[in-house]
Amino acid sequence: MKHKKNFPEKYFCRLADDLEKKQIPLCLMGHFHQxxxxxxxxxxxAWEAEDGEVxxxxxxxxxxxxxxxxSLFAKKG
Incomplete structure (x- = not known):
């Protein structure tokens, strides 16, 4: 599966079906630029940006x- 511009939602829906059958409630994947x-x-x-999120x-x-x-790092005082 190689997608560079758009999130491949249909593939993730198929994966979600498989995970539900296996009773896996959560799957974290990274990263897809959105x-x-x-x-x-x-x-x-993606988190490379100055104000990026994780x-x-x-x-x-x-x-x-x-x-x-x-925000995950302690501020220097």
Missing amino acids: EAEVRGICVLP GVYDSAAERYYLAPWR
Whole structure:
């Protein structure tokens, strides 16, 4: 599967079907230059930009969310 410009949603829908059959609730993938979420598949966005975001999985809360990558580091004081 090689796609450079558009997110290949139909392929991810097929993958989501397979993951549901195997009872796999979450799949994190990175990166595809654009963030996407398809039925439990979370595609992490590119983060090279100054204000780029990354995907974060909080295992205690069982929650996935996006956050600016710089916010993950302690600020120098």
